[in-house]
Amino acid sequence: xxxxxxxxxxxxxxxxxxxxxxxxxxxxxxxxxxxxxxxxxxxxxxxxxxxxxxxxxxxxxxxxxxxxxxxxxxxxxxxxxxxxxxxxxxxxxxxxxxxxxxxxxxxx
Amino acid sequence: xxxxxxxxxxxxxxxxxxxxxxxxxxxxxxxxxxxxxxxxxxxxxxxxxxxxxxxxxxxxxxxxxxxxxxxxxxxxxxxxxxxxxxxxxxxxxxxxxxxxxxxxxxxxxxxxx
Numbered sequence: 001x002x003x004x005x006x007x008x009x010x011x012x013x014x015x016x017x018x019x020x021x022x023x024x025x026x027x028x029x030x031x032x033x034x035x036x037x038x039x040x041x042x043x044x045x046x047x048x049x050x051x052x053x054x055x056x057x058x059x060x061x062x063x064x065x066x067x068x069x070x071x072x073x074x075x076x077x078x079x080x081x082x083x084x085x086x087x088x089x090x091x092x093x094x095x096x097x098x099x100x101x102x103x104x105x106x107x108x
Numbered sequence: 109x110x111x112x113x114x115x116x117x118x119x120x121x122x123x124x125x126x127x128x129x130x131x132x133x134x135x136x137x138x139x140x141x142x143x144x145x146x147x148x149x150x151x152x153x154x155x156x157x158x159x160x161x162x163x164x165x166x167x168x169x170x171x172x173x174x175x176x177x178x179x180x181x182x183x184x185x186x187x188x189x190x191x192x193x194x195x196x197x198x199x200x201x202x203x204x205x206x207x208x209x210x211x212x213x214x215x216x217x218x219x220x221x
Contacts, residue, residue, distance in 0.1 A: 030207055042112070042198055042212035043151070088150060092207060096141075098150040 004089045004099030012105040019076040021102040023089030024069075032065055033090045034074050035098075043088065046074075081108045111135050112213035114199050120219045121189050129184040129216045131199030140182040141210065142174060143198040151198055157182060186218075194220045 004025040013019055023032070031050045035043040049056045049065045049072065056063045062075040076083055083106050089099040113132045121127040131140065139158050143151035155164045157176045171193070173185040186193055196217050200210040 033209065035212075040196070040215070040217070042114075042214045043200075043210075044212070045209045048209060090210075096153060096210065098152075100150050101148075103148075 004091050004097060006087075006089060006099040006102045008102060009100070010103045010105075012107065013079055015079060015081055015106055015108050017079055019079050019083070019104055019106070021074045021087050021089075021104070023072045023074070023091075023099050025072075025089075025091045025097075025099075026070065027093060029067075029091045029093050031092050032063075032072050033092065034061075034063060034072075035088045035090060037086045037088065037101075039085070046087075076104075079104075079106045081106050112199055112201055112211050114197075114213035114216050116216060117214060118217050118219070120221060121186075122221055123191065124188045127186050127189055127218070129186075129197050129199075129218070131182045131184070131213055132180050133199075133201045133211075134180070135201055135211060136179060137201035137203050137211070138179075139202045139204065140176060141200040141202070142172075142182070142184050143200065144193075145196045145198055145215070147195075154184070189218070189220045191220050194218055 004023045006023050033048045034046045037043045047058045047063050049063050060077045065072045086101045086103045088101045091097050115130050141156040142154045145151040154168045175183045196215045198215045199213040202208050202210045
C-alpha cells in the first residue's frame with residue numbers, strides 16, 4: 001500500500017514548544033501535502049511540497065522532504081493551544097493516499 | 109463563504125435502510141471525491157469523479173454508489189448500510205486529479221442503528 005505512516009501517533013506538548021511530526025511512504029511521489037483536522041471536522045490543507053523541493057516554510061510551519069529516504073517532517077514552531085488537532089500527510093502519485101495521522105495536543 | 113458543503117452534518121439510519129449523503133461545491137472544480145473515515149483512522153478514498161468520469165477504488169464495497177448529476181453536486185448512496193459503515197464521510201474537491209490541493213467539506217457523521 002502507498003499509505004504513509006506517521007509518527008508519533010500521539011504527541012502532547014506545552015504551549016510555546018515546538019512540535020515535530022514525521023511521515024514515511026513507500027513509492028515515488030509527485031508531491032506531498034500536509035493536512036490538519038480538528039476533531040469531528042473536515043481536513044484543511046496546510047502546505048504542499050513538490051518532489052524536487054527539500055524544504056518549505058509557511059508561517060509557523062516548516063516542512064522537509066527527503067525523497068531518498070521517502071520521508072517528510074512537519075515542524076510547528078511556538079505551538080498554541082489552537083494547534084491541537086490531528087495532522088495527516090498525504091502522498092500524491094496518481095492518487096491521494098493519507099497517512100495514519102498524528103494527534104497533537106498542546107497544553108495551555 | 110462555504111466552498112464545500114455537506115448535508116446533513118449528522119445522519120442516523122437503520123441497518124439495511126438506504127441512505128444518501130450529499131455534497132455541493134461553489135469552487136467549480138473538476139474533481140469530487142468521497143472518503144470514509146472511521147474513528148482515529150486516516151481518510152480512505154472510496155471513489156472520485158473527474159468531471160463525469162467515475163473512478164472507483166478497487167476495494168470499495170458494491171454497497172457504496174455515487175452520482176454526480178452536474179459539476180456542483182455529488183451524492184453518496186449506501187444501498188444497505190451495515191453497522192460497519194458507521195463513520196464520518198468526507199467530500200472533497202480539487203481542480204485536477206492527484207496533484208493539487210484538496211478542499212474538504214465538514215463531513216457527515218453517519219450512525220447506523
